[in-house]
Amino acid sequence: MLLFAGELGAAASLIQQLQPAIEATGSKRVPYSALGLSAFAGRQAEAATQIDAITADVRLRGEGVGHDHRRVGESAVEQRHRQLRGGGVGSPVRH
Numbered sequence: 001m002l003l004f005a006g007e008l009g010a011a012a013s014l015i016q017q018l019q020p021a022i023e024a025t026g027s028k029r030v031p032y033s034a035l036g037l038s039a040f041a042g043r044q045a046e047a048a049t050q051i052d053a054i055t056a057d058v059r060l061r062g063e064g065v066g067h068d069h070r071r072v073g074e075s076a077v078e079q080r081h082r083q084l085r086g087g088g089v090g091s092p093v094r095h
Helices: 008-025 032-041 044-061 064-084
Strands: none
Touching (some): 008 032, 032 044, 044 064
8 A cells, every 4th residue: 555655665664674574484475565666666677677586486386366466567667667758647658
């Protein structure tokens, strides 16, 4: 919810606070929240790296929902890129 409210700093703080617990438990958690933060912040290169990692991970595990999250992340990155270029929400994608 913080991402959608534009509270990127607060979202980043929560993601950072989770990291010690993830490491301590040896969790293989997919970084969906970090992808969302990168996408909403307009950090395309970082988001692209995360999308590649998520894609590889979900392929190995056969996890379909991961592909959905990846697609949402890709869409958010593209939308933010359009906004930063001066286009608004719903602006056509130019390839």
